[in-house]
Amino acid sequence: MIQIRPSDARGYADHGWLRAKHSFSFADYYDPAEMGWGALRVINEDRVAPGSGFGRHGHRDMEIVTYILSGALEHQDSLGNGGIIRRGEVQRMSAGKGILHSEFNPSPDEETHLLQIWIEPVVQGTKASYEQQPMAIDAMRGRWRLVASPDGADGSTTIGQDARLWASMLVSGEPLSYAIAAGRLAYVHVVSGALNLNGQVLRAGDGAKIADETDLRFQADEAAEILLFDLPPNV
Structure with a gap:
């Protein structure tokens, strides 16, 4: 089963300083049919105005991955971590038993465009932690680059979930495949461009819930950037 989640069906919020599209229910956007997919709880596409951002606030029991598309984001948290993340880097915050943080666009004139991803952890109440590391864009061209994993394999950031x-x-016309282990779920998010997935067309902002499939076949209809989540079975 491959169920397409069209971009224009996502939730949308415009706060002036922040424009956000929500693939799943989040904040004031609520759809009981779109509460996540397996352990994947949130994919928010955020555009943060220059000099603006998310003031200090708290999270618990969530693995939060920030994937920058353009611009920069300045991070500060209650563990004493601080720094600026840009395109070509990945940020992971394990909220655990509790963490406070802020995220701001430090630029006076450039918008920050990012994806904020939440994944539910296996174990709740763990020690909060933070990680920021490089993610070479060239390593993504024409092949899969591991961004996050439970064991930090291949230089990926470490999350507390399988x-x-x-x-x-x-590039346009380029194929790519992915094998899913029996029983596992997957989710695809198209960051940009357009592609064909097992005979179905997906465009920028579209998602796809995937179950009971073992072989995913992608072909770019135009230059495309994609994220693929390999998720544990629902229990």
Whole structure:
């Protein structure tokens, strides 16, 4: 089963300083049919105005991955971590038993465009932690680059869930495949461009819920960037 989630069906919020599209229910956007997919709880596409951002606030028991598309984001948290993340880096915050943080666009004139991803952890109440590391864009071209995993394999950031987040960039006409272990779920999010997935067309902002499939076949209809979540079975 491959169920397409069209971009224009996503929730939308415009706060002036923040424009956000929600693939799943989040904040004031609520759809009981769109509460996540397996352990994947949130994919928010955020555009943060220059000099604006998310003031200090708290989270618990969530693995939060920030994937920058353009611009920069400045992070500060209650663990004493601080820094600026840009395109070509990945940020992971394990909220655990509790963490406070802020995220601001430090630029006076450039918008920050990002994806904020939440994955539910296996174990709740763990020690909060933070990680920021490089993610070479060239390593994504024409192949899968592991962004997040439970064991930090291949230089990926470490999350507390048996889930793997992969990224790839394809040129027009380029094929790519992915094998899913029996019983596992997957989710695809198209960051940009357009592609064909097992005979179905997906465009920028579209998602796809995937179950009971073992072989995913992608082909770019135009230059495309995609994220693929390999998720544990629903229990």
